[in-house]
Amino acid sequence: MTGMTSSARPLLNRRLAAFGTTIFAEMSALAVATGSINLGQGFPDTDGPEEIREAAVRALRDGRGNQYPPGPGVPELRTAIAAHQLRRYDLSYDPDTEVLVTAGATEAIAAALLALVEPGDEVVALEPYYDSYAASIAMAGGTRVPVTLRPQEDGFRLDLDELRAAVTDRTRLLLVNTPHNPTGTVLTRAELAAVAELAVERDLLVVTDEVYEHLVFDGAEHLPLAAFPGMRERTVGIGSAGKTFSFTGWKVGWVTGAPALVAAVRSAKQFLTYVASGPFQYAVAEALRLPDSYFADFRADMRAKRDLLAGGLERAGFKVFRPAGTYFITTDIRPLGEKDGFAFCRALPERCGVVAIPNAVFYDHREQGAPFVRFAFCKRTEVLEEAAARLRTLAG
DSSP: OTTOOSSSOOSSOTTTTTOOSOHHHHHHHHHHHHTOEEOSSOOOSSOOOHHHHHHHHHHHHTTSSSSOOOTTOOHHHHHHHHHHHHHHHOOOOOTTTSEEEESHHHHHHHHHHHHHOOTTOEEEEEESOOHHHHHHHHHHTOEEEEEEOEEETTEEEOOHHHHHHHOOTTEEEEEEESSOTTTOOOOOHHHHHHHHHHHHHTTOEEEEEOTTTTOBOTTOOOOOGGGSTTTGGGEEEEEESHHHHTOGGGOOEEEEOOHHHHHHHHHHHTTTTSSOOHHHHHHHHHHTTSOHHHHHHHHHHHHHHHHHHHHHHHHHTOEEEOOSBSSEEEEEOGGGTOOOHHHHHHHHHHHHSEEOEEGGGGOSSHHHHTTEEEEEOOSOHHHHHHHHHHHGGGGO
């Protein structure tokens, strides 16, 4: 009986019982086992700017951040985040009271929801959504209320009437992600204005996941919800260095918002990691001060990779929803005679040596996402070219 509990009570609490091993772990293991190209998990296969990597090395050698950094984050990074928000969006934040550094955006999301949501509160989120949203809402004791982005010919769109209908007297918070993972949708100015009006009218808090803010294409524009009338005092904005600078392993994210909101999030965050990524915080501070040409070149490179993979997927027979943002492409597998994304993705490595992710894992209503599959294009050009060549076998 050693190592066993004395009752039949499950070890995992009921709030997390529905969350097993993530699909990313399963598919990444499958990629290794089959020697496949992994276009499932969203991380680059090259490092970011050499000067930023060297800034981290310099911080290590100079003894900056090798011990616990300040709880809110090192002053240099908080100042750089505030300057970035002012320069890019004309949003002014006090680095001492309105900026908080976190262990990536995932911790920022968890800390915000744990801080702001009471058990029984409803949280409205745009479906499909990043898988940590559901787990974080569950840990906070909230009730998840999905509003589904619907596929149109030009991409996935938000039904504003459906969003309004989802808000009840029990709704505490809207969780908004734009640019949106996994669909690549970028909410328009008109859509964001409508979301802002609803939040003000119903006195709702809003958490905005903006980690792909610098990855928008084809004339799309990222607009922070906090910049809309009545929103600054009720919005927690979340950003991240990982997606913009291709150092996802550094786990440096941040929160911006009014002092009371940031203080609340900090109260939860201090009991999660307390602090993290000390030397990397100094490097990210330098990264945020890179010239606009860096961001433009980064965006152009990702747009070219998007087009390369999208073309390969189309030639392979997929229906492709070319994204306006992020570094993911959602496809419809029904033109290939398939309808079950899970079965398709589990068989794909053996069929042609490529790994993807079934979008159904991002849905409460799994049937809504069943025919959709996501591919990541944040890889080297030669890797994408080889993946496209392998996928062409599906058409033959």
